[in-house]
Amino acid sequence: MKIKSNIATSGNGFIFNPATGDSFSGNAIASEILAAMNRGETDEHIKADILDKYDVRPDQLEQDWEDWLVQLRAANLLEA
Amino acid sequence: MSAPPKLLTIGVTGLNAHDNPGPGVAVIRSLREFYRDGLRIVGLAYESLEPGIYMGDMVDVAYQVPYPSTGSAALLERLAEINGQEQLDVIIPNFDSELFNFIKISAQMAKMGIKTCLPTHAQLAARDKINLGDFGTRYHFKVPAFYMLNSVHDIDTAAEGLNYPLVIKGKFYEAQIVNNRETAQKAFYDLSAKWGLPVIAQQYISGTEINVAGLGDGKGNAVSVVPMRKLYITDKGKAWAGITIEDNDLIALGRQFAAASQWKGGFELEIMKDANGDLYVLEVNPRFPAWVYLTVAAGQNQPAALVQLALGNEVKPFKNYQAGKMFIRYSWDEVVDIGSFQQFSAFGRMANTNNNKGQA
Numbered sequence: 005m006k007i008k009s010n011i012a013t014s015g016n017g018f019i020f021n022p023a024t025g026d027s028f029s030g031n032a033i034a035s036e037i038l039a040a041m042n043r044g045e046t047d048e049h050i051k052a053d054i055l056d057k058y059d060v061r062p063d064q065l066e067q068d069w070e071d072w073l074v075q076l077r078a079a080n081l082l083e084a
Numbered sequence: 085m086s087a088p089p090k091l092l093t094i095g096v097t098g099l100n101a102h103d104n105p106g107p108g109v110a111v112i113r114s115l116r117e118f119y120r121d122g123l124r125i126v127g128l129a130y131e132s133l134e135p136g137i138y139m140g141d142m143v144d145v146a147y148q149v150p151y152p153s154t155g156s157a158a159l160l161e162r163l164a165e166i167n168g169q170e171q172l173d174v175i176i177p178n179f180d181s182e183l184f185n186f187i188k189i190s191a192q193m194a195k196m197g198i199k200t201c202l203p204t205h206a207q208l209a210a211r212d213k214i215n216l217g218d219f220g221t222r223y224h225f226k227v228p229a230f231y232m233l234n235s236v237h238d239i240d241t242a243a244e245g246l247n248y249p250l251v252i253k254g255k256f257y258e259a260q261i262v263n264n265r266e267t268a269q270k271a272f273y274d275l276s277a278k279w280g281l282p283v284i285a286q287q288y289i290s291g292t293e294i295n296v297a298g299l300g301d302g303k304g305n306a307v308s309v310v311p312m313r314k315l316y317i318t319d320k321g322k323a324w325a326g327i328t329i330e331d332n333d334l335i336a337l338g339r340q341f342a343a344a345s346q347w348k349g350g351f352e353l354e355i356m357k358d359a360n361g362d363l364y365v366l367e368v369n370p371r372f373p374a375w376v377y378l379t380v381a382a383g384q385n386q387p388a389a390l391v392q393l394a395l396g397n398e399v400k401p402f403k404n405y406q407a408g409k410m411f412i413r414y415s416w417d418e419v420v421d422i423g424s425f426q427q428f429s430a431f432g433r434m435a436n437t438n439n440n441k442g443q444a
């Protein structure tokens with residue numbers, strides 16, 4: 005999934021949607037994932053990277069990933 | 085634009101700054117940012133307690149002017165007196181209710197050397213709340229359905245056509261959201277007593293509240309259009325905090341308004357964006373909004389551009405502004421000596437100087 009091109013993110017997990025004026029605060033892992041999405045990395049690549057770096061089961065990661073996308077979609081941050 | 089070397093003297097109204105503030109102080113702040121030391125501000129106030137009068141870093145001298153209800157002849161007479169003292173170059177009126185008179189005497193003001201950048205009476209009337217439906221139809225803007233209320237009995241007809249909740253609006257200012265007949269009647273009596281008839285019952289549209297500040301050159305061009313999303317809204321529906329946003333549909337709407345109406349001067353579109361992304365024009369204000377300084381912060385100094393238009397200079401439309409610029413309003417206790425208040429109250433004039441800010 006791709007983040008909308010005009011979405012501004014900062015290194016500390018702050019997200020700003022200039023089209024709506026909405027802003028969000030994310031934690032460190034959110035910031036890391038957003039940065040990877042902004043670089044255009046694929047979902048699979050990002051998830052593989054998380055499995056490498058963090059102590060998380062693949063099924064748990066899949067579940068959390070789905071939640072993450074639901075939140076991004078609800079916040080109108082994903083490309084259609 | 086580049087600042088001219090000559091000292092400009094500009095008269096500005098709308099110096100009140102309560103919870104429904106006038107735009108005057110924000111307009112002056114914008115002008116000061118552009119003209120720096122090449123500016124003399126003459127504040128024009130209706131009441132002794134308008135705080136802008138006593139803000140020495142904003143207003144050089146303030147004069148009392150007659151209320152709009154006293155008519156254009158009284159206003160012209162007073163402006164002639166003031167002009168004799170101050171040699172005004174430009175006047176920027178900032179209240180809806182005073183615009184009719186200022187437009188009416190604009191030719192006489194021009195003869196006195198005072199320039200303005202104002203819409204025509206026809207343009208002013210076309211965007212009036214009571215004509216907004218026709219305006220929307222004619223120029224293809226989405227506007228909420230509404231009914232005129234000339235008596236309290238008209239509320240039932242409006243409620244039948246629009247259903248509750250309704251937005252009950254005063255002829256000039258203020259609006260209340262009501263959920264039943266009783267609160268609608270109370271709002272009707274409140275607003276008709278304050279602003280006269282008709283009162284307006286408007287369809288309630290839920291969504292995101294966005295305002296657009298703009299400047300039209302009178303030839304169909306929007307010199308500037310800056311949209312702002314309200315982040316904090318007071319009980320009077322005013323933005324106490326807001327942020328500039330990047331939305332091409334809103335920019336297009338602002339430009340469409342300027343083109344369709346041939347608007348000359350500052351304007352503000354009050355817009356509701358519903359869940360489908362449709363933009364409803366709730367109101368068109370015929371002057372700059374109180375948050376106009378945000379346009380300066382975002383890169384488009386609308387009040388300074390208006391002065392350039394008033395002076396007859398060519399002003400190229402702004403192209404860019406910065407999205408994500410926020411304003412967060414606050415109130416401030418301006419402390420002044422009673423002598424200043426007495427001076428303005430008794431003589432209708434009060435000069436602020438560098439050494440005795442707020443003194444006579």
